[in-house]
Amino acid sequence: MDMLNPNWFLKARLKTRQLLLLIALDDFRNIHRAADELHMTQPAASKQLKDLEEMLDVRLFERLPRGMEPTIYGETMIRHARMALTSLSLAHDDIVALKAGMAGQVEVGVIMAPAMALLPRAIARIKEQAPLLRIGVQLEQSNVLMGKLQHGTLDFMIGRILEKQDSTGLIYEELTEEPACAVVRPGHPLLERTDLALADICSLPWILPPPGSVLRHRFDMMFRREGLAPPVNVVDSTALLFVTALLQQTDALHVLPRDVAEYYASLNVLKLLPIDLPCKMDAFGIIRQQDRILSPGADMLLNAVRAAASELY
Template sequence: MDTLNPNWFLRARLKTRQLLLLIALDDHRNIHRAADELHMTQPAASKQIKDLEEMLDVRLFDRLPRGMEPTIYGETMIRHARMALTSLSLAHDDIVALKAGLTGQVEVGVIMTPAMALLPRAIADVKAQAPLLRIGVHMEHSSLLIDRLRRGTLDFMIGRILERDDSLGLIYEELTEEPACAVARVGHPLLEQDKLAIGDMVNLPWILPPHGSILRHRFDMMFRKAGYEPPSNVVDTTALLLVTALLQQTDSLHVMPLEVARYYASLNVLAILPIELPCRMDAFGIIRQKEHLLAPGAELLLASVRSAAAAMY
């Protein structure tokens, strides 16, 4: 494939309708249904795709008996088409925001630990400055949030990059590491001891993240390195509502990020056990797309997150 100049799309006279057609084909995988959605004829839709393929000198879709399947080149163009149209759809909101003060919409993704203290602090600061700014918060695992970030449905996220390939095209600003701690119900007998050891907790019931999770692996390795088999009396769950209910009704223990535990301890829902665990999660940070221009409201929230992190960590 010939190297395209940075402004190839100007030379190609790339049309918004072609971007919409790429997305419709990705959604329907059928040229007839995609054309119908855009009120085009099927031949016109086919010509639009053919023109784009000729300009790029690649095949964007495989024509199959039952429809059309995007190639790796097609998937790349579809991803960028979604991001471009998302950016265009927000342009009007940005203009209005600049004219009338900060309004509009910000979409941010976050994992559990920064959702407990860091992000609420940043949001409170932003709302004091721009009360009309609408802030959408999505709390999920990092891998799912990164997928949404790449699709253009998030302005930025606070989470982890777990695989090297996940970092392609992204900017990562590390904020802090995430130590873990052991917790129990308020009034648990172990809280009467001044200091605990790993061996004191081997034969007790535990509520743990399921096998396959990073925290569960490091929890198990913590016991093995201390010369013990990991606890066998275990309930596997990540549902915090169930975890807190089980803690209050039993003598079970639980392992969770220290910042999350401090939040629940401040509400007297649980207590942190007197032991410093040699067990921690990977660091998390701010993740955003390279060369992605943020709206004014998103820039304000991002700056507030950085400021709150500097004060907290």
């Protein structure tokens, strides 16, 4: 027999019973007691051991007047038999845990941009595999979600770690950075333009995130870098229901993360203005607590988020 074949045990028809016998012989050092333990006859146990020794072409045990002693080959085989059986019992535990996870629950926090495309795609995929998994989704800003994560009310979150936040004990997996774009109502006169520049839009009316927010700061700086004054005809709001309603009734412009804008554009609520804004939010990613072991359900959703991110970004 070719012992170099990595699947030699398949050819040799190695039985789980033989692995159990090796372990029992190691525990009892006596063929009668080992056979009793496995509810076998002593001749059947002897034959199983002899078959295994012939298959491997080595002696696994020295037969002594008072029992048996494993040889160096026997000790190796016993060690591997124990590992193989441990691994199989872990497989059973994993299956039980997965079955529980299929009907368990998971609580996830998410900021606006990944809530538009990434998380819905991941959840749609999970619901095909595990329809009974209860998924709770909380849509908030990163700082609010971070508090919930650290209090243990979220399994994981998709958001940002802000500069002033303490990130000890957290695992952060970056997914993508977040470009911003300008949006207007469908039918807006500027949609016809193909040559728009920042100078054309700085003096127009805008609906913007409030002063002090990261996006507002970067938006204002974008104009200053071009030597322009940031817009002054401004309504401050991030409440999208209100913003979309106001955009329908005015010629105002609004700035949004691109994923969010594309979602609303697909519903024909807004249109993206044909201008590339040199303005980005910080990257966001998956954030979880280092010392928290995820439930099978949360683990499934986490993997679905990773898979969706690799398709989208």
